[in-house]
Amino acid sequence: MDPALSAEARDLLRSARAWLAEWTEEGVTSYPRPEPPAAGVEPATADPRRAAGVEPRAASPVVSPGAPASLSRGGEARLAAVRTELGECTRCGLCEGRSQIVFGDGNPDADLMFIGEGPGEQEDKTGLPFVGRAGELLTRMIERGIETARTEVYIANIVKCRPPGNRNPLPDEVAACRPFLDGQIDAVQPKVIVTLGKPAASLLLGRDVAITRVRGTWHEYRGIPVMPTFHPAYILRQYTDENRRLVWEDLKAARARSLEG
Numbered sequence: 001m002d003p004a005l006s007a008e009a010r011d012l013l014r015s016a017r018a019w020l021a022e023w024t025e026e027g028v029t030s031y032p033r034p035e036p037p038a039a040g041v042e043p044a045t046a047d048p049r050r051a052a053g054v055e056p057r058a059a060s061p062v063v064s065p066g067a068p069a070s071l072s073r074g075g076e077a078r079l080a081a082v083r084t085e086l087g088e089c090t091r092c093g094l095c096e097g098r099s100q101i102v103f104g105d106g107n108p109d110a111d112l113m114f115i116g117e118g119p120g121e122q123e124d125k126t127g128l129p130f131v132g133r134a135g136e137l138l139t140r141m142i143e144r145g146i147e148t149a150r151t152e153v154y155i156a157n158i159v160k161c162r163p164p165g166n167r168n169p170l171p172d173e174v175a176a177c178r179p180f181l182d183g184q185i186d187a188v189q190p191k192v193i194v195t196l197g198k199p200a201a202s203l204l205l206g207r208d209v210a211i212t213r214v215r216g217t218w219h220e221y222r223g224i225p226v227m228p229t230f231h232p233a234y235i236l237r238q239y240t241d242e243n244r245r246l247v248w249e250d251l252k253a254a255r256a257r258s259l260e261g
């Protein structure tokens, strides 16, 4: 085959695979064969997400802007102090395998704070939490699910360095990082915390929890209301209408409470 043609074929295949992965993630399970258009009638939509009743992603998300700098509540300076204290941390073994520390991301004065487990491969590469596949889903849950800019919330993890092979962080690693997570919570002073998955819920609730039992129910940590929900990586693995509805309910409840008073 002509090398230029084979390169184009590979590109087309790559792009078709990416579309299929995205539609699958968005709940498209079938693609109705388009009927040939009747004369004078607009052709049926070519977007299978619409055909399957799933609204495609808006070109630009409906989001509200973050607080102007003039309304700063001092979170930025407090977070910077926590980051300085963390330094180039060697308090546990996770420092040996990391490329970089993944501290946190978002509005230092956020009303809503999300807490995950620990950085994965993409996060370790970029230095930002939740930027891989699970992160993309979390971003969509925030931006499309509760119509809030990702930049308006604050996102952190229990541990700031990638556990090898993405295993769960060990108790001594969690203990070493905990003062810094607490420091981040105290710095941001969110009105509501959303924990993502079992480890974050267990840590903040102070006991080993079953996430299916505690999700959707209110708890408290350091005087702040806590809403546990599923981890987006779990939703990616169990991409059912029911699971997506439950997470959406949890996020809506968290958002509404963060807007109270």
Ligand code: URA
Pocket (backbone or CB within 6 Å): 116, 117, 118, 119, 120, 123, 128, 129, 130, 131, 132, 134, 135, 157, 233
């Ligand atoms: N999973 C997490 O818990 N945190 C991240 O930052 C990425 C994936």
